[in-house]
Amino acid sequence: MLSIALSTLRTRWALFAGTFIALALGVALIASTGQVLDATRGSSKPSSPGRYDAAAVVVRAGQSFTVDFGSGGGAYDQRQTATSPHRLDHARRTADAVRGVPGVRQAVVDRSLPAQVVAGDAGDTTDRPVGHGWSSAQLTPFRLTEGREPAGDDQVVLAASLAKRAGAAVGDKVPVVTPQGRREMTVAGIAAPPGKGGVPGEATVFFSDATAQRLSADPDRADAVAVLAEPGTSATELAGRIKAVLPDKSLKAGTGAAKGGDLTAASRAAALGDVATLLAVMAVIAGFVSIFVVSGTFAFAIAQRRRELALLRTIGAAPPQVRRMIMAESAVLGVVASAAGCAIGIAGGQQLASVLSSFGMAPKDFEVPASPPILLLSFFVGLGVALLGVFAASRRAAKVRPAETMRDSAVETRVMTTGRWITGSVFAGMSLLLLVMLPQAGSDGAVVISLVLTEILVVTMVAFSPLLVPPLVRLATFPLAAVTRITGSLAGDNARAAVRRTASAAAPILVTVAVAGSIIGVTNASSATTVADARKHLKADVVVAAGGGAGLPSAAVRELSSAPGVQAASPVSETSGFLVGSSYVMSSGIGAVDPKNLSGTLRLDPVKGSLGDLRGDTVAVTKLVAGQLGWRTGEEVDVYLADATKVRVKVAAVLNSSAGLPPVLFPQDTLARHAPDTMTNAVYLSLAPGADHAAATAAAQKVADGYGAAAQSRDSWLAERASATQEEGRILVLVLLGMAMLYTGIAIANTLVMAAGERAEGITLMRKIGATRGQVLRTVVWETLTVVAVGGVLGVLADGVTMIGMSRALSESGEGAEFPVPWLEMGSVLAGCLIVALLATLVPTLLQLRSSGRTAEEDEAPSTREPVLTGVG
Amino acid sequence: MPVTGVGVEQAVTLSAVARLYGRGNSKVPALRGVHCSFGRGSFTAVMGPSGSGKSTLLQCAAGLDRPTSGRVFIGDTDISALSETELTKLRRERIGFVFQSFNLMPSLNARKNVALPMRLAGQRPTRAQVDTALQQVGLGDRGGHRPAEMSGGQQQRVAIARALISQPDVLFADEPTGALDTNTSREVLGLLRSVVDHAGQTVVMVTHDPVAASWADRVLFLSDGAVHGELMAPTVAAVSEHMARLGG
Known part of the structure; x- marks a missing residue:
C-alpha cells in the first residue's frame, strides 16, 4: 500500500500541493515561534558576553525561594526564581573570608544600582540602566577603549554602546540619575568587552568603587562576590574550597553557567511580555488551521478519487488496506512537508525576532538561536497534524463500496454523520464552559481564553455545518434569484444540493473571519478598556512620566511638589513580584502610591476597607486579584518582591480597580524601605485652583528635563497613552493577523480549487445544453458569493459570542468595557476572502471554458467526479 | 431455468436471487428471483x-453487491454467507473484473497495475510473471507506461491481463468494448475468446452490442429483472432479432 501511496503522491502532486504548502508553512511558524519563546525563557544559550565571564567562581545568595502549602499528606510547595538579583548580606565579611582561600587572586565585591544617563538617546532602549563599581569591570572583562578609569565622586566610565547612544565622548559632562538624585558627572573613559559594545541587556555605567559604595542604599549588601583565580587553578575545586569557608552557609558558589549574572533573560522576558503569550496562541492557531487544511484537502481528494478507491476495493483491497493507503499518503506528505517546514524554521526564529523588533515589540539585539529540540518537536507536531487531519477522511475512504466503480453512482450518504454530532456537541459544551470561565479570568487571561474560545466555536460550527449551511444558503440566494434571470437560482440550487461541498468551501472562510475578528476585536477591546479605565480614574492635572528604564528619584518628586502652582505631587512606582495566595504563588505587577496625596490625583474606590489604613506594612489589592488569591481585608499575607525579599503585610483595602496601576499597591515609603532601589515611574501633579495650567506644565517640564522625564497635561497624557496602546495593539494585530490570513488564505484557495474540480462536469453539461460562457461564469460567481456570505455570517457569529464573553470579563476587572465595532478591519478581511475565493474559483472555470470550447466529445473520458445536480455529498 | 445442481461444472450459480433498491414504499426491484448458472470454460x-x-446481475454474481434474497455460488462456495473481509479475499483470488472504462489505477504503470491484486493479497508476483501476462495480451513492451499514455484498447488489454494473472475461477466483464471502436473491439473480444478456448477460462460478459454478443458461446437475455430466454451459438442477426422482441 505504501508504494501505491507514493505513486499517487508523485503523479497527482498538484492535488496535494496546497496541503503541502499549508503544512510546511505551519510547521515553520510553529518552529519559529517556539524558538522565540524558548529564547525569552532564557533556557537556551546564555547571551554573550556574560557579565561574569572572566570570573572563575561567583558567590551569590540563593536566587529562588520556596513557599509551602497544605499540610500532612497533601502538602506541596512551589518554587519561584527572583527576577531581580537577590543580594547577599555582609558582603565585606564574605569577601574577606574568600580572599584567604588558596587559588584566589582577587575577590571583588560586585555592586549594582540603577543609574540612568540623561543625554542624547540614552533612554531610547530596552536595556536596563545599571551602575557598578569600577572593580567589577574586570569580571566581564570591560577594557578601556578610551580615557582612564573613574577617580573621585564625579567621574564615570560608560559602556561603549551606551556612550554611542548618549552621544557622549571622553571629557563630556553628563547628568546621571540614581535613587539618591541627579548629579553631573564627567566621562573619564569608555570601556567595552572585547569585540562588543557592552553586555547585552545592560546600559552600564562604572563609578569609582568608593562612589558606588556611597550611592548604594546598603553598602554591605552586594549582588555577588566574584573571584578571579590564579592561573592554572581548577574552577570547580576552587568553588569547593570557597564554599567551605563561607560564613553564611546559605550562600552558593557557582562556576560555569551557575555564575548567573545574566539579567538579559529576565529583561527579555519582561520586554516581550504579552507578545510571548500571543505568539503561543498564534502557534496554536497555526496548528489548528493546518489540521483543518489537511482534513479538507483529503476529504476532497477522496471524494474525487471515489472511483479509484472503488476499483481498489473491487480488485481485492480490504477496507483496512484502503485506510492504511490513505494514511500512508498523509504520512509521507507530512514527513516531506514537516521537513521542509523545519528547514525554513532553522532561520525562521531569528527572522521572526527581526520582524518583531522592527515593530518595536522586541529588543533590537534579540538573538534567537536555532534549537534542535524545538525543531524536532515541530517536525513531530507537523506529522501529527497530517495524520490527525486525514483520520476522518481515511475512514470514509474505507467505506467506499466496490460497486461504485461501475457507474457514477448517486450516493445517498447522510451528510450529518454521527461523528459530526459527537464532535459538535463536545465542542459546544467546551465553549459553554469557557464562556462561564471568562469573567473570572482577569484582563490578561480573558485575551487568551477569548482567542481559544473562538477556535472552539469554529470547530462546533464546522461540525454542525450541514445543519447550518442550507438555511443560510436559502437566505443568501433569495435576493440573488430575485435579481437575476436564471443564474442566481441555478447557483442557489447547486449550492443547496451539494451540501457537503458548499459547507466545506464555506468552512475556511468561516475560520478566516472568526480568527481575524477575534484577534482584532479582542485586542481592540482590551486596549480600549485600559484607556477608558485610566481616563475615569485620573484626576491629576499634570503627569510627569519617567523616560527610559530607571525612573525618578525622590529628589525629583520634591522639586516637582515645590514647582509653582502645584498643590500636591503624588509619586507612583511600578515593579513586579510574587503574591502568595491560599494555594499558589502568583507572579504579578506590584505598585506603590502615596496614600496621603492620592485624593487629588487618582481615584481609587475601595470596595472594602479604607485607603486611610494604607500605611506601614499594608497593601491595597484589586477585587479580581483578591478573589484569585483568596485574600480578605484585614488578613496578613506574604508578598515576595522581585529580588525574593519577603514582606509580610496586612490587606488594608480591596479596590474595585487599580486604575491602570498594578493590582497590588504598597504605600510609597513601605516599598522604599524594603526595596530601596525602587524609583518612581510617574508623578501625578494636582494644581492649586486658579493656577495657570500651561505655566505649571512648563515649569514641571523644566524639572523633568533634568531627569530625562516628560511632563504633560492630563488630556495630552491620556491621548498619548490611548494612541500608544492602540498603536501597540494595532502593530500586534497586523503581525498576527498577517500570519493568520496568509495561512487561512491558503486554506480558502485550496478548498475552492478542489471544489472547482467537482464542478467541472456540471459546467460541461451547462455549456452543452446551451448556456453561454457569461451565464456559466455568473452562476459560478453567485455560488462563490453565497459561500463567502455563509462563511462570513457564521464567522461573525462566532466573533459575536466571543466578544460578549470578553466584555463580561472586562467589566469584572475594570470599568467601562466599551469597544467600537471594527467595521473597517472586518470589511477588509471579508473583502480579502472574497478576492481569494473569486480568484480560486474563476481561474479554473475560465481555463475550463477556454479548453472546452474546442472539444465536446473528449469530455466523455473516464470521469472521476460526481454529477453536480444530484444530491451528492 | 432450473438449477442443474451446484457442482464443479458450474463456475457461477445464482439461485432465486432478488435485489430491491430504495426504502419503504418506493422499493424498485432490479432483479426478481433470478435462477441461472454459468458453466466452466464457457463464454456467456x-x-x-x-x-x-443486467448490471445488477453482474454485481450480485461477482460479490460486489449483496442480493436482498437468494444465494450466489462461486464454484461451490456460497458467497452470500461470506463476510466483507472474506468477500474481499475472494475478489483477489478467484474473480477477475474488466469494466467499460476506468479499469486501471491512473497513477500506476501497466506492470504495477497487473501485479496489484496479488500484491494486495500480500504476494509478490515475479517480474517474469507480470511480463508474461502482459505478453499474452500483446503488450509485453508497454510495461512501464501509465494508462494515460495508452489507447483505450490497450488499457482494456492491460485490464484483462490483470484480471487473469491470478487465474481466477471466472472473469466478469461489464461492457468491455462499450468505449472502443470496431477494430479495437474485435481485438479485445478476440483476446477474451482465446483465453476461453486455450486456457479454459470462464467469462461472463454484460453487453448491449449484438456484435460483441456473437463472440460468446451463449447469450442470456434479461428483461425487467428476470431471465427471458437464452440463445446458443449466437449470430448477430439472431441476437438483434431477439433484442428487438424484448424491446431493447
Whole structure:
C-alpha cells in the first residue's frame, strides 16, 4: 500500500500541493515561534558576553525561594526564581573570608544600582540602566577603549554602546540619575568587552568603587562576590574550597553557567511580555488551521478519487488496506512537508525576532538561536497534524463500496454523520464552559481564553455545518434569484444540493473571519478598556512620566511638589513580584502610591476597607486579584518582591480597580524601605485652583528635563497613552493577523480549487445544453458569493459570542468595557476572502471554458467526479 | 431455468436471487428471483435493454453487491454467507473484473497495475510473471507506461491481463468494448475468446452490442429483472432479432 501511496503522491502532486504548502508553512511558524519563546525563557544559550565571564567562581545568595502549602499528606510547595538579583548580606565579611582561600587572586565585591544617563538617546532602549563599581569591570572583562578609569565622586566610565547612544565622548559632562538624585558627572573613559559594545541587556555605567559604595542604599549588601583565580587553578575545586569557608552557609558558589549574572533573560522576558503569550496562541492557531487544511484537502481528494478507491476495493483491497493507503499518503506528505517546514524554521526564529523588533515589540539585539529540540518537536507536531487531519477522511475512504466503480453512482450518504454530532456537541459544551470561565479570568487571561474560545466555536460550527449551511444558503440566494434571470437560482440550487461541498468551501472562510475578528476585536477591546479605565480614574492635572528604564528619584518628586502652582505631587512606582495566595504563588505587577496625596490625583474606590489604613506594612489589592488569591481585608499575607525579599503585610483595602496601576499597591515609603532601589515611574501633579495650567506644565517640564522625564497635561497624557496602546495593539494585530490570513488564505484557495474540480462536469453539461460562457461564469460567481456570505455570517457569529464573553470579563476587572465595532478591519478581511475565493474559483472555470470550447466529445473520458445536480455529498 | 445442481461444472450459480433498491414504499426491484448458472470454460454474454437488471446481475454474481434474497455460488462456495473481509479475499483470488472504462489505477504503470491484486493479497508476483501476462495480451513492451499514455484498447488489454494473472475461477466483464471502436473491439473480444478456448477460462460478459454478443458461446437475455430466454451459438442477426422482441 505504501508504494501505491507514493505513486499517487508523485503523479497527482498538484492535488496535494496546497496541503503541502499549508503544512510546511505551519510547521515553520510553529518552529519559529517556539524558538522565540524558548529564547525569552532564557533556557537556551546564555547571551554573550556574560557579565561574569572572566570570573572563575561567583558567590551569590540563593536566587529562588520556596513557599509551602497544605499540610500532612497533601502538602506541596512551589518554587519561584527572583527576577531581580537577590543580594547577599555582609558582603565585606564574605569577601574577606574568600580572599584567604588558596587559588584566589582577587575577590571583588560586585555592586549594582540603577543609574540612568540623561543625554542624547540614552533612554531610547530596552536595556536596563545599571551602575557598578569600577572593580567589577574586570569580571566581564570591560577594557578601556578610551580615557582612564573613574577617580573621585564625579567621574564615570560608560559602556561603549551606551556612550554611542548618549552621544557622549571622553571629557563630556553628563547628568546621571540614581535613587539618591541627579548629579553631573564627567566621562573619564569608555570601556567595552572585547569585540562588543557592552553586555547585552545592560546600559552600564562604572563609578569609582568608593562612589558606588556611597550611592548604594546598603553598602554591605552586594549582588555577588566574584573571584578571579590564579592561573592554572581548577574552577570547580576552587568553588569547593570557597564554599567551605563561607560564613553564611546559605550562600552558593557557582562556576560555569551557575555564575548567573545574566539579567538579559529576565529583561527579555519582561520586554516581550504579552507578545510571548500571543505568539503561543498564534502557534496554536497555526496548528489548528493546518489540521483543518489537511482534513479538507483529503476529504476532497477522496471524494474525487471515489472511483479509484472503488476499483481498489473491487480488485481485492480490504477496507483496512484502503485506510492504511490513505494514511500512508498523509504520512509521507507530512514527513516531506514537516521537513521542509523545519528547514525554513532553522532561520525562521531569528527572522521572526527581526520582524518583531522592527515593530518595536522586541529588543533590537534579540538573538534567537536555532534549537534542535524545538525543531524536532515541530517536525513531530507537523506529522501529527497530517495524520490527525486525514483520520476522518481515511475512514470514509474505507467505506467506499466496490460497486461504485461501475457507474457514477448517486450516493445517498447522510451528510450529518454521527461523528459530526459527537464532535459538535463536545465542542459546544467546551465553549459553554469557557464562556462561564471568562469573567473570572482577569484582563490578561480573558485575551487568551477569548482567542481559544473562538477556535472552539469554529470547530462546533464546522461540525454542525450541514445543519447550518442550507438555511443560510436559502437566505443568501433569495435576493440573488430575485435579481437575476436564471443564474442566481441555478447557483442557489447547486449550492443547496451539494451540501457537503458548499459547507466545506464555506468552512475556511468561516475560520478566516472568526480568527481575524477575534484577534482584532479582542485586542481592540482590551486596549480600549485600559484607556477608558485610566481616563475615569485620573484626576491629576499634570503627569510627569519617567523616560527610559530607571525612573525618578525622590529628589525629583520634591522639586516637582515645590514647582509653582502645584498643590500636591503624588509619586507612583511600578515593579513586579510574587503574591502568595491560599494555594499558589502568583507572579504579578506590584505598585506603590502615596496614600496621603492620592485624593487629588487618582481615584481609587475601595470596595472594602479604607485607603486611610494604607500605611506601614499594608497593601491595597484589586477585587479580581483578591478573589484569585483568596485574600480578605484585614488578613496578613506574604508578598515576595522581585529580588525574593519577603514582606509580610496586612490587606488594608480591596479596590474595585487599580486604575491602570498594578493590582497590588504598597504605600510609597513601605516599598522604599524594603526595596530601596525602587524609583518612581510617574508623578501625578494636582494644581492649586486658579493656577495657570500651561505655566505649571512648563515649569514641571523644566524639572523633568533634568531627569530625562516628560511632563504633560492630563488630556495630552491620556491621548498619548490611548494612541500608544492602540498603536501597540494595532502593530500586534497586523503581525498576527498577517500570519493568520496568509495561512487561512491558503486554506480558502485550496478548498475552492478542489471544489472547482467537482464542478467541472456540471459546467460541461451547462455549456452543452446551451448556456453561454457569461451565464456559466455568473452562476459560478453567485455560488462563490453565497459561500463567502455563509462563511462570513457564521464567522461573525462566532466573533459575536466571543466578544460578549470578553466584555463580561472586562467589566469584572475594570470599568467601562466599551469597544467600537471594527467595521473597517472586518470589511477588509471579508473583502480579502472574497478576492481569494473569486480568484480560486474563476481561474479554473475560465481555463475550463477556454479548453472546452474546442472539444465536446473528449469530455466523455473516464470521469472521476460526481454529477453536480444530484444530491451528492 | 432450473438449477442443474451446484457442482464443479458450474463456475457461477445464482439461485432465486432478488435485489430491491430504495426504502419503504418506493422499493424498485432490479432483479426478481433470478435462477441461472454459468458453466466452466464457457463464454456467456448477458444482454437486455437498459433497466433490465443486467448490471445488477453482474454485481450480485461477482460479490460486489449483496442480493436482498437468494444465494450466489462461486464454484461451490456460497458467497452470500461470506463476510466483507472474506468477500474481499475472494475478489483477489478467484474473480477477475474488466469494466467499460476506468479499469486501471491512473497513477500506476501497466506492470504495477497487473501485479496489484496479488500484491494486495500480500504476494509478490515475479517480474517474469507480470511480463508474461502482459505478453499474452500483446503488450509485453508497454510495461512501464501509465494508462494515460495508452489507447483505450490497450488499457482494456492491460485490464484483462490483470484480471487473469491470478487465474481466477471466472472473469466478469461489464461492457468491455462499450468505449472502443470496431477494430479495437474485435481485438479485445478476440483476446477474451482465446483465453476461453486455450486456457479454459470462464467469462461472463454484460453487453448491449449484438456484435460483441456473437463472440460468446451463449447469450442470456434479461428483461425487467428476470431471465427471458437464452440463445446458443449466437449470430448477430439472431441476437438483434431477439433484442428487438424484448424491446431493447
